[in-house]
Amino acid sequence: MKKTLLIIGIIVVLLGGFVWLTYNKLVKANETIDNQWAQVETQYQRRFDLIPNLVASVKGIMAQEQKVFGDLAEARTRYAGAGNTNDKAAAATQVEGALGRLLVVMENYPQLKSAENVTTLMTQLEGTENRISVERKRFNDAVKEFNVAIKTFPSNLIAGWLGYGERNYFEAAAGSATAPAVDLTK
Numbered sequence: 001m002k003k004t005l006l007i008i009g010i011i012v013v014l015l016g017g018f019v020w021l022t023y024n025k026l027v028k029a030n031e032t033i034d035n036q037w038a039q040v041e042t043q044y045q046r047r048f049d050l051i052p053n054l055v056a057s058v059k060g061i062m063a064q065e066q067k068v069f070g071d072l073a074e075a076r077t078r079y080a081g082a083g084n085t086n087d088k089a090a091a092a093t094q095v096e097g098a099l100g101r102l103l104v105v106m107e108n109y110p111q112l113k114s115a116e117n118v119t120t121l122m123t124q125l126e127g128t129e130n131r132i133s134v135e136r137k138r139f140n141d142a143v144k145e146f147n148v149a150i151k152t153f154p155s156n157l158i159a160g161w162l163g164y165g166e167r168n169y170f171e172a173a174a175g176s177a178t179a180p181a182v183d184l185t186k
Contacts, residue, residue, distance in 0.1 A: 022158045029146040033167055036139040040170070043132040050125045136170045143167045 075094035147166050150159035159165075 018154075019158055022155045023162060026146070026149060026155070026159055026162065026164050029142070029149055030164065030167075033139065033142045033146055036135065036142045040132065040135040040139055043128055043135050047125065047128045047132065050121060050128060053121055140169050143169050 071094075078094060149155055150164050150166065
């Protein structure tokens with residue numbers, strides 16, 4: 001009788017240990033998935049922060065160049081329409097100022113400071129897209145490990161009993177293979 005109780009006790013302790021270890025493994029795997037998804041969201045936030053800056057910088061370049069050409073055309077028109085020396089001098093100063101800005105644009109084009117900003121933002125956005133891709137892969141790897149753990153015997157018995165179910169992989173949204181249209185004229 002004592003031997004039977006001892007054997008039953010050892011079996012209970014072994015089963016309890018197995019349940020305990022399996023539970024801890026599943027909790028750790030589940031938390032890894034949640035943490036990895038938080039990393040994906042962090043990279044999404046970085047993307048969402050960069051895009052408006054990129055669009056504003058591109059619009060800024062377009063506005064900067066249009067302003068220089070517009071200022072130059074306006075100054076030339078004022079000079080041509082000036083009736084006296086003072087007006088011609090003022091118009092000439094305006095032309096020189098606009099011409100100076102145009103020369104700066106010409107000298108530095110395409111290395112405008114604002115173009116450097118766009119290039120920097122584009123590089124950051126590309127880097128962010130790469131980070132998102134890496135974090136999505138890590139997320140899917142964590143989901144795979146978890147799903148394998150809850151589907152393999154004997155931990156599948158304990159996982160179901162503890163309420164752990166299969167987690168979903170990150171999958172690309174329908175239509176994501178098509179590049180979005182970008183309209184900077186608005």
